[in-house]
Amino acid sequence: MPKMPYNKEKFDRISARGGPRDIQARQWLDQQKELLKSVVKSGEELVQPIQGDLSQYMLLSDVKIKILDAVEFTKKAEADKFIGTINALNDKILMYESVVKSKDDQIVDLRESVKTLNALLEGRFKEVSILQEKLDSVYDKISNGTIEPFVGSHMDKPALEGKIFIDPIEPGREEQMDSHIEIKEERSDKESDGRNIEGDLAKLRELLKK
Amino acid sequence: MSVVKGVGLDIGTNMLVSAMLDESGSPIYKKQRDCFFKISPKSEVNRKSIRMSLESRKANFIIDNDEFVVVGEDALRMANERNAESRRPMSKGVLSPREKDSLPIIKLLIKSIIGQADGETNLIFSIPAAPVDGDFDIAYHEAMLKTYLKEMGYVANSLNEGFAIAFSELLDDGLTGMCISWGSGMVNTAVVYEGDPVVRFSITKGGDWIDQSVGNALDLNPSLVQIEKEESNLDLLKPENKIQEALVVYYGVLINYALDNIVFELKKAKLPSFREPIPVVVSGGLTLATNFTEKFRLELEDKVFPFKVKDVKRAVDPMTAVSKGCLMAAIL
Numbered sequence: 001m002p003k004m005p006y007n008k009e010k011f012d013r014i015s016a017r018g019g020p021r022d023i024q025a026r027q028w029l030d031q032q033k034e035l036l037k038s039v040v041k042s043g044e045e046l047v048q049p050i051q052g053d054l055s056q057y058m059l060l061s062d063v064k065i066k067i068l069d070a071v072e073f074t075k076k077a078e079a080d081k082f083i084g085t086i087n088a089l090n091d092k093i094l095m096y097e098s099v100v101k102s103k104d105d106q107i108v109d110l111r112e113s114v115k116t117l118n119a120l121l122e123g124r125f126k127e128v129s130i131l132q133e134k135l136d137s138v139y140d141k142i143s144n145g146t147i148e149p150f151v152g153s154h155m156d157k158p159a160l161e162g163k164i165f166i167d168p169i170e171p172g173r174e175e176q177m178d179s180h181i182e183i184k185e186e187r188s189d190k191e192s193d194g195r196n197i198e199g200d201l202a203k204l205r206e207l208l209k210k
Numbered sequence: 211m212s213v214v215k216g217v218g219l220d221i222g223t224n225m226l227v228s229a230m231l232d233e234s235g236s237p238i239y240k241k242q243r244d245c246f247f248k249i250s251p252k253s254e255v256n257r258k259s260i261r262m263s264l265e266s267r268k269a270n271f272i273i274d275n276d277e278f279v280v281v282g283e284d285a286l287r288m289a290n291e292r293n294a295e296s297r298r299p300m301s302k303g304v305l306s307p308r309e310k311d312s313l314p315i316i317k318l319l320i321k322s323i324i325g326q327a328d329g330e331t332n333l334i335f336s337i338p339a340a341p342v343d344g345d346f347d348i349a350y351h352e353a354m355l356k357t358y359l360k361e362m363g364y365v366a367n368s369l370n371e372g373f374a375i376a377f378s379e380l381l382d383d384g385l386t387g388m389c390i391s392w393g394s395g396m397v398n399t400a401v402v403y404e405g406d407p408v409v410r411f412s413i414t415k416g417g418d419w420i421d422q423s424v425g426n427a428l429d430l431n432p433s434l435v436q437i438e439k440e441e442s443n444l445d446l447l448k449p450e451n452k453i454q455e456a457l458v459v460y461y462g463v464l465i466n467y468a469l470d471n472i473v474f475e476l477k478k479a480k481l482p483s484f485r486e487p488i489p490v491v492v493s494g495g496l497t498l499a500t501n502f503t504e505k506f507r508l509e510l511e512d513k514v515f516p517f518k519v520k521d522v523k524r525a526v527d528p529m530t531a532v533s534k535g536c537l538m539a540a541i542l
Contacts, residue, residue, distance in 0.1 A: 125404075125406065125482070128406075129405075129406050132406070165349075165350055165353040165354060165357075167313075167354065167357060168310035168313060169310065169313050169314055169317075173314050174314050174317060174318065176274065176275065177272050177273065177274045177279075177314060177318060178272065178273040178274075179272050179318050179321075179322070180264075180265075180270065180271050180272065180273070181242075181270040181271075181272070181281060181282070181318065181319070181322040182268075182270060182322075183240045183241075183242055183270075183322050183323050184240070185238045185239070185240055186238065186239045186240065186241065187236065187237075187238055187239070196236075197231065197235065197236065197237050197534075197537075197538070198235060200378075200381055200538065201538055201541065201542065203381040203382075204377060204381060204385075204538055204542065205542065207381065207384060207385045207404075207405050208385075208405050208542070
């Protein structure tokens with residue numbers, strides 16, 4: 001604060017502290033005192049207990065408990081949600097596993113059926129082969145005259161017997177021919193290259209189950 | 211004479227081949243070219259000179275009344291020397307009733323390679339399958355041969371030519387595969403499944419058709435073409451002259467025609483379902499040409515078969531495969 005100008009000549013009298021500067025100093029002090037009082041008052045106001053209805057407020061410890069409860073609740077809710085999803089997925093996996101297992105069982109059953117059918121087919125092939133052999137044998141017998149065909153002889157319906165072969169060579173024709181034919185025997189070189197007829201015959205017998 | 215337990219006989223249009231076992235159990239083969247050439251002497255002197263000539267060249271011949279019938283390899287050569295054509299007792303794989311003059315000759319030719327038997331020896335002879343591109347019947351051929359072979363003292367039965375090849379060449383494949391016999395008169399095919407000949411058929415074109423076609427194209431005697439085909443080391447991938455070039459062309463045409471027919475017939479047939487690829491065996495005189503198998507393989511690549519082809523192989527000996535298969539069937 002600037003000092004108030006005071007031009008009064010000094011004299012010996014002791015002032016009773018009633019000059020303008022003193023008044024200014026006192027005024028300043030009074031201001032400071034008031035200021036201090038107001039500060040103290042504010043402080044007192046500050047430390048005064050809160051007035052009014054405190055029922056809507058909670059203690060910090062309770063808040064902490066509530067927060068922990070909320071965290072626990074949220075954690076549990078989220079965990080439940082995930083567990084639910086996982087359980088649903090597990091259920092689906094189990095369902096798919098059961099479908100796969102059922103399909104596997106079906107495949108095994110089908111394989112068994114294929115095996116059975118193959119065996120059946122093989123049996124049929126053998127039967128057909130045997131029948132073919134029998135037919136061939138009957139055909140041979142018919143063609144060489146051992147047995148006669150039924151057609152046209154034992155059946156009612158008339159039929160044309162067209163398979164009659166007449167040798168066009170006149171009897172004794174070859175005797176009139178003087179043959180000068182000499183044939184050389186050959187042995188196949190290739191026969192000795194790791195092949196022999198006995199081995200081949202054994203293989204053939206095995207293959208034809210003779 | 212070897213001890214005969216059984217006889218296999220390949221009766222081909224161009225070649226007769228017999229197979230039998232010797233005392234040690236090894237197979238022996240006899241071959242005779244299935245053709246003849248008649249020479250009629252004009253005088254007694256001429257007759258004597260012809261005989262001397264034939265004997266000096268060690269030719270096989272038959273004297274039939276006043277005529278000389280040269281048979282086998284020499285018939286083909288002598289016909290060529292005289293710019294004439296040799297004749298065949300068989301045509302397109304079978305005996306023909308129209309060639310009755312040549313029937314005694316084929317009897318003698320067959321007898322020359324199998325001999326006379328005791329009436330109890332088994333003989334299996336090859337027959338072609340029914341043709342798919344011709345309407346002649348093989349029953350006459352089969353019946354006549356049975357009669358002739360019976361006269362020669364054999365218990366004769368027939369076996370399909372393609373199936374006979376399977377007996378000889380498919381033993382390591384479980385008797386499963388396709389056998390194609392490329393002969394002079396025909397191409398015979400058999401598809402065999404586990405020892406069962408499921409499909410058999412033939413095509414009435416073969417080596418003779420090639421000779422005839424090349425002869426027509428180049429104005430040459432078919433017999434000359436045949437000699438060029440058989441004796442000039444023909445390489446089907448590398449022809450060296452005009453005749454060989456023409457031969458290669460007609461080989462290609464025949465292979466293609468045969469394969470198209472085979473594919474067509476197999477698609478019609480009720481084949482078993484082959485679980486694995488199967489081998490294809492080629493045999494017969496035509497396969498003796500160098501690179502036949504390669505050319506066949508090339509043509510095969512473009513065709514779609516109702517089964518997968520494992521490999522193409524030539525018979526170990528294409529000239530004896532059928533007779534060996536017949537022999538095995540006879541002594542089985």
